[in-house]
Amino acid sequence: MHETKKHTLIRYILLLLFLFFYFFYTVHKFGLENGLWATGLTWSFFVFCTPIADAGFILAFPIRILIGVKMMYTQIASFFIALAITLSAFFAYPEIFQKTLILNLYYRILNDPFPYWIIIILSLIGTIFSIYFGDELINVSTHAERVKYHKHINKYKIITSLFIFFATLGLYNFLLHQIGLKIPLL
Numbered sequence: 001m002h003e004t005k006k007h008t009l010i011r012y013i014l015l016l017l018f019l020f021f022y023f024f025y026t027v028h029k030f031g032l033e034n035g036l037w038a039t040g041l042t043w044s045f046f047v048f049c050t051p052i053a054d055a056g057f058i059l060a061f062p063i064r065i066l067i068g069v070k071m072m073y074t075q076i077a078s079f080f081i082a083l084a085i086t087l088s089a090f091f092a093y094p095e096i097f098q099k100t101l102i103l104n105l106y107y108r109i110l111n112d113p114f115p116y117w118i119i120i121i122l123s124l125i126g127t128i129f130s131i132y133f134g135d136e137l138i139n140v141s142t143h144a145e146r147v148k149y150h151k152h153i154n155k156y157k158i159i160t161s162l163f164i165f166f167a168t169l170g171l172y173n174f175l176l177h178q179i180g181l182k183i184p185l186l
Helices: 003-030 032-049 054-067 071-092 094-098 101-111 113-139 147-178
Strands: none
Touching: 003 032, 003 054, 032 054, 032 071, 032 094, 032 101, 032 113, 054 071, 054 113, 071 094, 071 101, 071 113, 094 101, 101 113, 101 147, 113 147
């Protein structure tokens, strides 16, 4: 197996293990129905509120490997699945958002469009960039063949990543301050 595909497979296995352990934890703590909702909503939170494609990657990677559909398309499908889970819970079962800190933050983001939906917009932009480069990892067999990565690495990492990271971090800090949660950084 080529090095780039090996790293991608390891990343996928680690994400899948994390999801399974989290699912078993939530089912143990909240029961089967609440555990399913908590896991699905937490996955949805990571789809919409983090600027990396790891949540969507759980679906995108096996589909890309098995049938060759580009990860950008499966990421779009992940957005719609996450949106369906989120809207169902938001309108039919809103008390589930009080089960964990992440879900409480997610509810706050969803409930207050300005300024918190900026987190979702920045996260979607970051996800698109990570999918753009992630799809290339599947297409190449060696690190030297990663033309897009080598051509744009400095622009991508320095400008986009820093902006999205600090903007998202700033908005999360503002959100945590608004709900009165103090998390010491040191």
